[in-house]
Amino acid sequence: MKIIVLAKQTFDTEAKLSLDNNGKIDGQGVKLIMNPYDEFAVEEGLRIKEKTNGEVTVISVDKEQDQDALRQAIAMGADEAVMVVPGDVELDEYATATILAKVISKMEYDIILGGFRAIDDGSCQVAGRVAESLNIPVVNMITEIKIENGKAQATRDIEGGSEVIEVKLPAVFTAQKGLNEPRYPSMKGIMKARKKPVKIIRLGELGLVEDQIAAKVKPVSYTLAEPRKAGQVIQDEPAKAVSQAVKLILEKVKVVV
Amino acid sequence: MGHILTEQQKELKELVRSFAVNEVKPHIKELDEKGEFPMELLKQAFEMGLHCLEIPEEYGGSGLDYQTTAVIFEELAKVDAGFAISLVTTFVALRSVIMAGNDAQKKLFADIIIPGAFGAFCLTEPNAGSDAGSIRATAVRDGDEYVINGSKCFITNGSVADVFVVFASTDRSKGVKGLSAFIVERSREGISVGKHEDKMGLRLSNTCDVAFSDVRVPVSHRLGEEGTGFTTAMNTLNISRAFVGTLAVGICQAAIDECVKYAKERVQFGKPIIEFQAVQMILADMEIQTEAARQLVHHSMVLMDQGKPVVKEGSITKCFCGDTVVRVTTDAVQIFGGYGVSKEYPVEKLMRDSKVFQIFEGTNQIQRLVIAKELAK
Ligand SMILES: Cc1cc2nc3c(=O)[nH]c(=O)nc-3n(C[C@H](O)[C@H](O)[C@H](O)COP(=O)(O)OP(=O)(O)OC[C@H]3O[C@@H](n4cnc5c(N)ncnc54)[C@H](O)[C@@H]3O)c2cc1C
Numbered sequence: 001m002k003i004i005v006l007a008k009q010t011f012d013t014e015a016k017l018s019l020d021n022n023g024k025i026d027g028q029g030v031k032l033i034m035n036p037y038d039e040f041a042v043e044e045g046l047r048i049k050e051k052t053n054g055e056v057t058v059i060s061v062d063k064e065q066d067q068d069a070l071r072q073a074i075a076m077g078a079d080e081a082v083m084v085v086p087g088d089v090e091l092d093e094y095a096t097a098t099i100l101a102k103v104i105s106k107m108e109y110d111i112i113l114g115g116f117r118a119i120d121d122g123s124c125q126v127a128g129r130v131a132e133s134l135n136i137p138v139v140n141m142i143t144e145i146k147i148e149n150g151k152a153q154a155t156r157d158i159e160g161g162s163e164v165i166e167v168k169l170p171a172v173f174t175a176q177k178g179l180n181e182p183r184y185p186s187m188k189g190i191m192k193a194r195k196k197p198v199k200i201i202r203l204g205e206l207g208l209v210e211d212q213i214a215a216k217v218k219p220v221s222y223t224l225a226e227p228r229k230a231g232q233v234i235q236d237e238p239a240k241a242v243s244q245a246v247k248l249i250l251e252k253v254k255v256v257v
Numbered sequence: 258m259g260h261i262l263t264e265q266q267k268e269l270k271e272l273v274r275s276f277a278v279n280e281v282k283p284h285i286k287e288l289d290e291k292g293e294f295p296m297e298l299l300k301q302a303f304e305m306g307l308h309c310l311e312i313p314e315e316y317g318g319s320g321l322d323y324q325t326t327a328v329i330f331e332e333l334a335k336v337d338a339g340f341a342i343s344l345v346t347t348f349v350a351l352r353s354v355i356m357a358g359n360d361a362q363k364k365l366f367a368d369i370i371i372p373g374a375f376g377a378f379c380l381t382e383p384n385a386g387s388d389a390g391s392i393r394a395t396a397v398r399d400g401d402e403y404v405i406n407g408s409k410c411f412i413t414n415g416s417v418a419d420v421f422v423v424f425a426s427t428d429r430s431k432g433v434k435g436l437s438a439f440i441v442e443r444s445r446e447g448i449s450v451g452k453h454e455d456k457m458g459l460r461l462s463n464t465c466d467v468a469f470s471d472v473r474v475p476v477s478h479r480l481g482e483e484g485t486g487f488t489t490a491m492n493t494l495n496i497s498r499a500f501v502g503t504l505a506v507g508i509c510q511a512a513i514d515e516c517v518k519y520a521k522e523r524v525q526f527g528k529p530i531i532e533f534q535a536v537q538m539i540l541a542d543m544e545i546q547t548e549a550a551r552q553l554v555h556h557s558m559v560l561m562d563q564g565k566p567v568v569k570e571g572s573i574t575k576c577f578c579g580d581t582v583v584r585v586t587t588d589a590v591q592i593f594g595g596y597g598v599s600k601e602y603p604v605e606k607l608m609r610d611s612k613v614f615q616i617f618e619g620t621n622q623i624q625r626l627v628i629a630k631e632l633a634k
Contacts, residue, residue, distance in 0.1 A: 075272075184276050187306040187319050187329075190268050 001054035001147070004104060005045040005078070006114035006127060007038035008060055009069040013119065019222055034069035037115025040175035043182040045113050046077045048147060054110075055079045059103060061086060061096050067198050074193035075185030081198045084206070092215035097129030099213060102206050105134060109170055111152065116141045116174035124174075131172035139165050141176035266328050273329050276305065277336035285337050285461070289606055292460040294417060299343060303373035307333075311348045313355070316367035323496075324558040327503040331551075334507025335514075338610050339461030341504050343375060346413040349497045350376035350422040353438055357481035357489040362440060365478075369420045369442065377418035379409040379467060380490055386411075387623050390433035390487060394425035394469065396479075403427070403439065403479065405447075405472040411617075415465035416450040419443045423469065424490055427483045436486035440478045447472035458609035498571040498618050499557035502578035505614045506554055509547040509582050512589035512607045516540060519593055519602075530592075539592060543585045550578045569631040576624035579614035586611040 011017065012031040020026040034042070045056045057080040058073040070081035084099055091099075104112065112134075114127035124140075131138035143162070144155035153166050154173055185193070203210070232248070234241045249255050262270065281298050288295050302308065310326045312318020321329075326348075333341035347370060354366045370376060385392040394407020405425050409415075421441045428435030441448070451466030480489060517540065520531035530536050553574045560567050567574075586608040590597035593604050600606075615621045 184280075184301070184305050185272060186304065187269060187272075187310060187321070189306075190272060191265065191319065194265055194268070 001048060001052040001110045002108045003045045003048055003054050003056045004107065004109045004112045005038070005041050005056060005058045005073065006060075006100060006112065006130065007042060007058050007069050007073060008035050008118055009033065009062060009066055010035045010118055010120040017224060019224060023221055025222055032066065032068055034072050035115050035118045035120075037117055037119070037175050037177070038069070039115075039182045040177065040179045041113040041115050041173075042073045042076055042078065043180045044145065044173075044175060045111075046183070047180065048111065048145075049077070049079075052147065057082060057107070059084065059100060061091070061099050064200060070198050071193045072185060074196055075189035076183055077185075077189060081196070082201060083198050084201045084203075086203055086213065089210055089213065090215055090218065091213070092217045093123050093125035093129060094216045095213040097126050097133060099203070099206070099208065100126070101130045101133035102208055103201060104130065111147070111169055112136075112172040114172070114174050116176050127172050127174045134170075134172075136170050136172060137167045138172040138174070139167060140174045142173050143176050143178040145173060145179075262328060263325075266325050269325065270328050270332050272305070273307070273332045274335075276301070277333050277340075281333075281340055282336050285606075289337075289339075289460045290600075292455060294343075294463045295340060295461055296417070298340070300373060302344060307344055308347055308373065308375070309371055311351060312367050312370065313363070316363055317371045318367060322558075323499075323561045324555065327500065327554055327558045330500065331503045331507040331510070331554075334504040335511045337461055338504045338508050339459035341507065342459060342462045343414060343417075345497075345500055345504065346378060347374075347376040347418075348500070349378040349493060350418075350420070352496050353378065353422045353480060353489050353493045354440065356492050357438060357485060358440070361477065362480060366420060366440060374419035375414040375417050377412050377414040377421045377467070378493070379412050379421050379423045381409060381411045382407065383410050387620055389424075389490060390436070392424060392426065392436065394423070395429070396425040396427050396437060396439060398427070398476070399473075401476050402473045403476065405439065405441065405469045405474065408451075408466065408468045410451075410466045411454065411464055412467045413462060413464055415463060415467045416453060417463050421448075421467070422480070424486050425469075427486075431484060433487045434484050436490075437483045438480040438486040438489045439474055440480065441469070441472060441474055445472050445474065456613070458606075458611065458613055460609075494618055495567055495571045496561055498575035498624075499554055499561065499567065501614060501618045502550065502554040502557070502574040505578035505582035505611070506547060506551045508607055508610055508614075509543070509550060509585040512586050512604060513540070513543050513547060515603050515607075516543065516589050516592045519596075523594075536592060539588050543588050546581045546585055550574075550581045553577055569628055572619075572624040572627040572631075575618060576621045576628070579616075579621050579624075582611040582614050583608075 009032040012033045015030045018026045048054060049056045056078040058070055058078045059082045060070055061084045064085045067083060070083060074081050084103055086099060117124040128138050139154045142154040142156050146153045150169050151166055152169055153164055155162050155164050234244050280301060306319060309318040310321045314320035330341050330345060354363055380389055382392050396403040396405045407425055423439050423441050424436055426435050427437040447470045449468045451468060454464040520536055521529050523530045557567050557570045557574045560570055589604040590608050593602055596602045597604050
């Protein structure tokens with residue numbers, strides 16, 4: 001079984017964000033990690049590989065030097081890593097998905113996995129758009145997947161319960177938390193990943209020109225969330241303090257009871 | 258901080274740090290209280306290959322050099338030295354096999370460990386501690402086999418190991434020159450594991466008596482010639498001493514990290530205690546000692562990777578690191594004040610964990626004897 005996993009790097013969840021002089025998000029010195037939802041996708045890809053004697057290829061669209069997520073995937077056990085380098089163009093979800101679909105269309109695949117969202121831009125669009133471009137089904141936010149006879153049974157959470165969906169392969173699935181517990185890479189995996197080259201593909205090689213991937217949406221401006229204000233400490237006997245707190249909550253915070 | 262790491266060392270260190278902090282650390286308090294062996298967590302460590310770091314590549318391991326292995330073990334020891342020692346001890350036994358064994362023996366040992374297992378090093382006996390040469394265990398030749406009898410104590414991994422390296426006398430009349438080393442699988446008949454030591458520190462590690470009663474092993478399990486056992490044991494310990502040092506440095510670093518954090522938060526006389534010079538002096542001394550200890554470890558590792566002898570350097574490293582960890586963790590408790598002795602806070606455990614570093618792998622008195630003997634040569 002040929003398994004493709006879409007993965008990207010995001011800022012570390014603990015990173016402190018700031019804006020640069022042009023009002024854009026400043027990536028200088030920020031630690032990058034593999035998008036946690038993509039990590040679930042990589043793990044699931046590896047599990048399917050182990051059960052079906054398959055092969056996992058991980059694909060990312062990013063700057064040439066930002067290969068850490070791909071290397072992590074190899075260290076975890078992925079067979080191949082592909083980095084598509086779009087160069088100096090601003091990408092939106094449409095552009096990224098167009099590039100990915102183009103790369104994938106030249107490959108063999110039975111199943112495509114990705115995170116259901118990236119924790120940085122949180123748009124939840126890329127995997128779905130890739131499926132659309134390739135004209136194959138997509139099942140979003142899965143928490144379980146079983147593969148049998150060219151079909152997949154995927155479980156996803158729905159309001160108040162869960163739903164099992166059966167689709168014919170090839171298809172795209174996006175990972176939700178709970179799908180699995182990603183493994184730590186092994187020591188040997190890390191050493192292997194250091195030696196294994198990541199395959200680099202440039203836009204030109206794909207037969208795509210910049211016009212075809214011109215972004216359809218452009219961010220106009222960014223604002224940082226307001227820093228949290230210091231809390232208020234009420235110092236009194238417990239009983240009195242509680243009634244004061246209740247009063248504050250009702251009057252100032254205007255909680256509806 | 259510390260010496261300059263290669264890219265690969267940095268990556269391995271980061272991986273181990275994240276595993277230790279995210280998976281192991283949350284359970285430490287409870288495991289330490291119960292004195293429980295963290296088998297499930299160690300199985301996770303097996304999956305990452307932390308039990309194969311030092312096994313040469315041709316036998317299926319990672320074949321990492323000593324410098325890299327030391328970096329990894331300092332990182333594990335920062336979270337729990339007992340956890341680290343369960344893995345390190347396999348390599349103590351391995352080193353005897355690598356140094357004295359033949360190809361088949363190395364393969365035998367590696368094949369047991371690689372699927373996920375522990376090794377143990379059985380030298381100490383109730384009446385043979387510092388005076389390891391006086392061990393009473395015997396191995397009597399019977400045709401193609403040896404019959405081993407004897408009782409070992411303080412054996413790390415004693416009740417969890419799948420393979421032991423056992424030291425026993427093949428010729429009593431020759432004293433130390435009559436000792437020999439053997440590979441003994443746990444599955445052989447006649448091995449029984451005795452009481453588990455309820456220790457003040459390193460409580461996640463397993464330390465027990467192991468008794469061998471008419472245990473038969475083929476002659477092919479003897480490491481090297483008859484009579485070379487004591488040399489094998491000493492050569493193994495020379496290497497292992499520097500590793501004891503790296504674990505001690507890990508504990509020191511944990512103590513410093515906890516203290517700096519606490520001293521910034523704890524306010525007395527209207528300011529964080531880190532602003533008091535008296536506290537700063539203690540912290541600076543902890544840092545000086547720890548960094549010096551780390552550099553000694555690194556120096557020994559470099560020598561060992563070059564295959565140079567480390568009789569003196571290994572002893573200096575072990576001794577300095579052992580004394581340092583006791584001092585640094587005692588100071589850590591001081592910085593925490595009353596909270597330092599409370600089990601609610603992390604540093605009393607570090608102090609409990611530290612003491613044994615002046616005792617095992619040869620007490621610090623014995624290390625000083627070794628160093629003086631080298632000087633007098
Ligand atoms: C947690 C733990 C794990 C261990 N793991 C292992 C293991 O895996 N395998 C193994 O074989 N052993 C192991 N040991 C045993 C350890 O190596 C011995 O405890 C150590 O060598 C000291 O021996 P002893 O306890 O018999 O002390 P003793 O030798 O009785 O020493 C008692 C005191 O006398 C001093 N002393 C003794 N002789 C002299 C001398 N000539 N000059 C000056 N002072 C002297 C010592 O320094 C010490 O202070 C372990 C011990 C501990 C505590």
